Amino acid sequence: MAETADIVIIGSGVGGASLAHSLAPSGLHIVILERGEHLTDTPEARDDVAIFQKGFYRSSEEWLGTDGESFLPGNYYYVGGNSKFFGAVMYRYRREDFSARPHMDGASPGWPMSYDELSPWYDRAEAIFRVRGSTQQDPTEPAHAKPYAYSPVPDEPAIAAVRKRLEKVGIHPSSLPLAIDLDTWLGRAPTGWDAFPNTGEGKIDAEVGPLKSALDYPNVRMVTGARVTRLDINESGRRVVAAVYIKDGVEQRISAGRFAVAAGAVQSAALLLRSTSTAHPTGLGNSSDQLGRNFMNHNTTAMLAIDPFRRNSSVYQKTIAFNDFYNENNEHGFPLGNVQLLGHITGNILKANFPVPAPGWLTSLIARHAYGWFLTSEDLPNPQSRVTVRDDRIVMHWIRSNMRAHKALIAKTRAVMRKAGFPIVLTHTFGRKTTSHQCGTARMDSDPKTSVVDLDCRSHDVENLYITDASVLPTSAAVNPALTVSALAIKAGASIARQA
Template structure:
């Protein structure tokens, strides 16, 4: 079956939907190919047992580690991608993240653009995701050309008390920038949103935000259940001519003038590697041999702080964080990372993640007094940390980096929490099965010998191929990357629109 379009986008997550939004007003026929379906509202959508204990929404797709062990990576495949389940935190990368700087165990190479180059696109991304926030609370907040359009999501009383305790401990807690319409979210059910699927308009994910705006234009459409197997080029290899996908068991082909891959850092690299041909024997756009390399997956730890004198009465909880150790102004002299609240941890969520078998009454009792935190440190790019394809299967080789900095962040945060009056502090550091902001497999750069795409996200090798997801991030920084992905995609759309 043959189809045609002006622009084909593979993937409807943050990068793909933001690109479609950016291009929608051009009037060009835009077709988004999404392997998943729309996520429908069902009772399981706010059921913490179904989600966290039974894994109702998890994909069964397995990846293979280079140690030979198969594992479930925890990625989601729906219209809107992983953002359907994200914590809705939309940080800008800090200004320092764009420059080269040393870390405890290595260095961050910096970007080919500066923060100022991306700032106008951050503004547009914050608008389409309706981000709520404040610019005057966090000392590391980079310059904004205008304030957030919406005030921060309010702290609940229990969290306001935690904010005060942290301030007394010498910390600068700040409101998280959140893509949440709180009233709309709580209208469906009184739960947190972190790791809960969005089946309405309360969480402004990729579907509810940029994709909804794009689909207001009749020239934009989505094909669901479309699993893209490869991209084809002309004989010279200079242009992509078609995307080949399978829908309902039938192989189909769609031709276009422009192709953008936005299937996620792992899946995008895998697709381009699978698309190798005579003109591109090592994968499309891979003359640099950097495709699939420099995979990064934040170093992350969950921290549980308990104070049996102060019950946690919060419903959603996830409204504050702090970046006091984000830059090098600490006794270690190096960047350590970000600390932010998790969504409220219920007894059922805690039971699903408890290190030993425990009855529900025990985990519910602990959860009543628990505050969950998410600690993030930068993972540094390494060309040997990579995505590969073997027998058409994704193979992951993640070489963890910068762990001394992460351990220092845990130590510093534990000390702060005890100073803030939490006598019990528990931690669990995540491994490769936790997909903590995968990025870096098609790095952005000026030098075609060292990168895969240029600063407008266009392939150095193929004139009509773009990559507009977290693959292109040259560094992982230590904050949630969704807003940066959206900003880069909107910026890429402006460049494509001029072509």
């Protein structure tokens, strides 16, 4: 006999965990199905060779490009999802990101809601992720109802010096909003957190923050090692009746009054595309033909700013950013993007990412004088940029957009670094394998003809189906999406609880 619940949540990443956190006080019987297992603490968790050179934690799952080539996408399948490895940056989308506006190579359509409508849900998301930050340093920071509850993560001396150098050349560096308990993180080992797995409490990821909060309630339960293969629909095509999943090699079913898919923008789209039926021949909830379309994946570049005369003594590094080129107030007249520090790049990390084979002594020498930056520009939605499923394999067709703006951001940032006293500036622009900010495959809007879900993340076609991850984002903006995903999921949870 199939198990039953009031709501089944598929995925325990930022979206799924935040939804569970939002719903837990309602008393509803909630079951979370998670494909992965808990990350356990081992020596590899802080070993830069194991992580970056040997790929100790990387999934072996391959996706297929429309060019016919397979690739490892860099997704992770653990309790807490990709947030176990994220850089813990919890930006709010800027106020301007919610409005339609032109870009250098296209236009952003804006959102069906305003920043002010989402702002109270940002407050709740920041609280559960215990975000450290400041509302006073970044000119693009939108209004908050109240200051951050925690002070910014402190700059190390080397980074404080970089901040001053940037200020002297007219830049407005600001503290990154971070979900990091610094003392706890460094108490495990003196490393950065960006791309390092969180096996303790130092990084407030989806597991440590909202999921732990949800599981404190007796009405919330999680099943790990549960890979959901399809959702079954009733004869009318209006209600999901069961989730079918494989655990320990055995197919199982669970029925519920409501279902929420939060497996990530690519995996959620793939699951729903696989869940075909007579009523939904092109995928579950896909009458608009938008499911899997409008895939966005930030245009990103890593930049090394090198000062041969000063050593970078930092351990974690990732505390500042600047948004001076985020909006259109530049000589190009268009938004360009965000610039933020990467975690401290060690010689071993640099060796793993060096464009040609290089000895460790050389990469270590470069790393001692280098500061890594991460440049992000908005990728614009395009219905031809999409995720499909072929013979049960995920097929990715990503059409990059807005690259002229990204190249302009690179040029302006390079000029800033050189003016600030970094004579050597190296860059590497990432391709489709970097899928950390994937979004957009089940876009949100009030019009069911052009979108997949409504403003409460509920399917237009299936009355008891919700999607609560980055799939629903109408635009990618140019900052990290995790906080926005959490805010929308908490908002969706409140809507579900009101109906219960």
